[in-house]
Amino acid sequence: MLRAILHEIIGLFVDDGALALALVLWCGAVGATHRVAPAVSMPVLGAALLAGCAAILLGNIRRHASRRG
Template structure:
């Protein structure tokens, strides 16, 4: 069964390099999906907020990785 764990870990590593980054992106996407349709803003702003949040997550992750 050790080989199965190794295969699953390698398969996971193909798609997710940084688990914290992936979880943060999924949480942000879920929050935008749940909240933005209920906020009374123009059609332009949900896209801007989605992009700004994802860009902030990317910058934070890159700066954290650069310090290592």
């Protein structure tokens, strides 16, 4: 059972190129925001990075779960 759970979690990251691409793009967008608008504080950028990555991961989990039925 534990092995199956770990396999599913690893599969979310390894098998899904869309997840990796979305995370890279989001990190790039937050980094670009820091360069373009340096007045935005690091805690705000950190919160945006965390919230965006969490939203991307949750969206990926929902899509993956709906495919499995």
